[in-house]
Structure formats: C-alpha cells, structure tokens
Amino acid sequence: MSSGSVHDDLIRTRRVPAPAGLYMDHVNVILLGRGPCALFDAAYAETAEEVIGWLRQAAPGGLQTLILTHHHRDHLGGATALCEATGAQAYAHPIEIPLMKARQPSLEVKPIEDGERVRAGEAELEAVLTPGHSPGHLSFWWEEKRILFGGDNVLLPTTTSIAPPTGRLSDYLRTLRKLLALEPRIIHPGHGSPVRDPAGRIRALLAHRAQREAQVLAALAKGLSTPAGIAGDIYRGLGEARIRMGTNMVRSHLEKLVEEGRARDEAGTFRLLER
C-alpha cells in the first residue's frame, strides 16, 4: 500500500488467515480512523482473539463501531466476541440482521439503511445497498476521497461467489453497474488486495459473467440439464472443490436465465426456451 497520504494512514487493513478447510484462505478486516475507530467486518469466530489483540495496538482510542457488510461466517464470525471485548456497536442492513441473529443470537445489531450516512472514525460514509453475493450486503462510499469499502463485491484476483438462494446473480450484476457508476478511485475489499483500477476490474468481472453465461447457454444447447452436470462440463479438470463452487455459480446463472424467460426449471433440471 502506498504511504504518506492522510487517507492511507486512516485506513489499516489486516489480512486474517482462515481456519483450515475454508475455500478462501483469509479475510480482510479494515480499521478506519485514528480516535474512536470503526472496523469493517469481524473475521472468523476462531480468530476473534487475534483481531482483539491487534485492535488493542491499532486502535488505542477504542473501537466505537463494527460495520458488518454481510452475514457470512468469514465476516460475522468474530462479531459477538469483538463487541463484548471492545464495547463496539455492530451495524448491518436490516435484511442481514435476522440472518446474523440466526448465527449469533446474543449479538446486538442496529440497522443501517441504503443511503444512510454513517460516521466511521473521522470519515462520513454513505451506506450503499449492494445485493447479489448476499441479499442485504452493504458497501460504504467515502465520497470526499472517492474510496469504496466494497465488502465481497469487487475482489482481486478471485471472483465473488453467488450461491442461491441468498445469492442472486441478476442483483449482483446490477450491483456491479451501480458501483461502476460511482467511479471510485480505489476499492478496499473483503478479500485480497485493494483494487486500484476499479473501473477496469468491474468491467472484467462483468465480462467474466457474460462469458460464463455463454458457456451455460452452450451447455444447455447440447443437452446438459443439471447444475452439477453443467459445472462438470465448464470447470472440467479443475478439481472437486472448484466444481462444487462452480455448481453454485451455474445455479445462479440458470436462475437468471429462468427470470429472463430464456430457460425453464423443471424440478431441478433445466432446458432452453425457444426465443
């Protein structure tokens, strides 16, 4: 990360290694501010002590706010322990809160709505509802600096998993276009490195999804009809874990084609409709 400018020094990212057995090998937690700070995401339950220890040094002024971008375990896991240890208040979008409470019943989460202004450390951010990866996924826009805290929407070098039923591809594609229109200068993501060419990366992700859709259409055209069968064809030779992830991705493409009236779902098998 480049140094010397005020905003870089206000934003500190910690890459938290994942417990064994997860597909992603780490998650980022991002600290914003110098006085009472805000933290984006809480990493895993298993790494809560590590993050709390880091916060004691990195946020001597205390942690006021824990912003949870979405309910997945790599972002939510440490939340209850972290709020108990620091006294921070957790926030999330109202759609995500029941999903979070199902996993962490004693976590107190206050709602943030789309468009709401949120104080985070010294920054004033705007909450942006960015569904697709998760139905109430929030990103945060620091307009003054043109910095986006993007959660899991725009990653580098990996792509975002969209797993129905909570993941929805048509929403995700709308989200990508919405983020492109903001014209961010940099995106701080939930995994991987800061995205320093957001427009280029978002266009590449849109192109990648279009290419996958073409592959799914081609597979349907040659008579493949199940998500697993189509994924086995598209991700051939890439190993079982990749094919399992790919099956969710194919399912999300099929769901989009059904929504658009281009394919029909017949109890879990799919076929193309004439146009």
Ligand SMILES: [Zn+2]
């Ligand atoms: Zn996620």
